[in-house]
Amino acid sequence: MRIGIVRSVALAWIASACAASGPTTADGLRLVPYEGPTGPAGLAEMPKPRAIPSRERGDAPRDGYLQPDGTIAERFTSEGEHVSYRFDARAGEASLFELACLGFSRGWQSSASVRIVDSNGDELYSRVRDGGASYDVFTVFVAPRDGTYRFELGAQDEYFRFTLVRHASLPPNDPSARVDVGDAERAYGYLADERDRARFALSLDQGEAAFVTVGPVRENHVKRLARARENALDQALAARTHDALPDLEGMLVADRTDEFSNGELPSTPLLHLDQPGDARRDAPAALLALPAGEARTARIDVVADGPSEGGLFALDVWRAPETRGVGIRVGDRDDDPVPGIEIALLHRPTLTAIARATTGADGRCELDAPPGEYAVLYFAGAGTRLARVDAIVPATDDDASAFELNLVYETRAE
Numbered sequence: 001m002r003i004g005i006v007r008s009v010a011l012a013w014i015a016s017a018c019a020a021s022g023p024t025t026a027d028g029l030r031l032v033p034y035e036g037p038t039g040p041a042g043l044a045e046m047p048k049p050r051a052i053p054s055r056e057r058g059d060a061p062r063d064g065y066l067q068p069d070g071t072i073a074e075r076f077t078s079e080g081e082h083v084s085y086r087f088d089a090r091a092g093e094a095s096l097f098e099l100a101c102l103g104f105s106r107g108w109q110s111s112a113s114v115r116i117v118d119s120n121g122d123e124l125y126s127r128v129r130d131g132g133a134s135y136d137v138f139t140v141f142v143a144p145r146d147g148t149y150r151f152e153l154g155a156q157d158e159y160f161r162f163t164l165v166r167h168a169s170l171p172p173n174d175p176s177a178r179v180d181v182g183d184a185e186r187a188y189g190y191l192a193d194e195r196d197r198a199r200f201a202l203s204l205d206q207g208e209a210a211f212v213t214v215g216p217v218r219e220n221h222v223k224r225l226a227r228a229r230e231n232a233l234d235q236a237l238a239a240r241t242h243d244a245l246p247d248l249e250g251m252l253v254a255d256r257t258d259e260f261s262n263g264e265l266p267s268t269p270l271l272h273l274d275q276p277g278d279a280r281r282d283a284p285a286a287l288l289a290l291p292a293g294e295a296r297t298a299r300i301d302v303v304a305d306g307p308s309e310g311g312l313f314a315l316d317v318w319r320a321p322e323t324r325g326v327g328i329r330v331g332d333r334d335d336d337p338v339p340g341i342e343i344a345l346l347h348r349p350t351l352t353a354i355a356r357a358t359t360g361a362d363g364r365c366e367l368d369a370p371p372g373e374y375a376v377l378y379f380a381g382a383g384t385r386l387a388r389v390d391a392i393v394p395a396t397d398d399d400a401s402a403f404e405l406n407l408v409y410e411t412r413a414e
Helices: 004-017 219-238 248-254
Strands: 030-033 071-075 082-089 094-102 110-117 123-131 134-142 147-157 161-167 177-180 186-191 198-204 210-216 269-274 287-290 296-304 311-319 324-331 342-347 352-358 364-369 372-379 387-393 403-408
Touching: 094 110, 094 311, 110 134, 123 134, 123 147, 134 311, 147 161, 186 198, 186 296, 198 210, 198 311, 210 219, 210 269, 210 296, 219 387, 269 287, 287 296, 287 352, 296 311, 324 342, 342 364, 352 364, 372 403, 387 403
Parallel strands: 030 177, 177 198, 324 403
Antiparallel strands: 071 161, 082 147, 094 134, 094 161, 110 123, 110 147, 186 311, 198 296, 210 287, 210 311, 269 296, 324 364, 342 352, 342 372, 372 387
């Protein structure tokens, strides 16, 4: 059993707790305020691997108590060892257990068993997770009643080092509500697994624009995903021809192995804009650009990019973002304009798509992007090769002139 009992308990508790009426969004969901932590240091930090103590073989870790937002850094020294951590929780309180399992060498394989039991010893959650040199186990538990519970961890196959955090500052995901982020510049959330969905609402005043981005919380997860995207882009650039601009997220879904760290990729949250009155739904992305317009409430869902262990995410909101006009001209080797070239600006190092455009008859297009470092992809259509150039979009200067970028593209098919 992976999460079935925990999910059923959570949904049953939410349904009973949400009987009261309140403001709703256009899709009929209740609007509730965001009450979680804000800011870069809003969640408990995962201990560093160097915090894991040394132990002699056969010296198993000791049982203990895990307080709200508490952390553990320990190691198993033999296959079959177990450890138990007590924790207290109120009815309806979500405990998010973030477990990182670390092997002892490249190519290491192990299995972690996780159980949650109540004070009577009744099992409420159980699963076994196999992994390599580095893998995560994310467990969402919503207490069915006030009481003391135990998080039990075991080295079922081989043994491993581990760090563990119990997050207790985020509410359960409520399928009947949207979380209003209000004026927060950062909000935190989680996805229990690939089936889960976190729902947010963002109110925009008339004439107000915003960028919304989503990504993992842990810096090492951010770096691993950035390396994986760079690797996927390198593979795309090496291909002789393409039918469309590459979908880096889709390439990651197809291959969830990060060869650079000999471990699995962390959960990759993506944004989905629920557009009222529009049957078309854009593909989920790591960034949403919400242009200025009428006063409105944007409905934003966070979803997983495919099969996923689940995990924490950070939702960042840039209101009235500073952007600069980026003018791009594409010419051939004779400097004649090349129309129909698809352009994509990917913000480095995460390679998040910021803006897209297509050149007109004069070989030109214009985009708006925040200052920063970018990978510029350009592509002439089916049967042609993808090209890349890196560029820096400088901050706006006094004359506020557009930043100009001239590109050369050979249009013949390979």
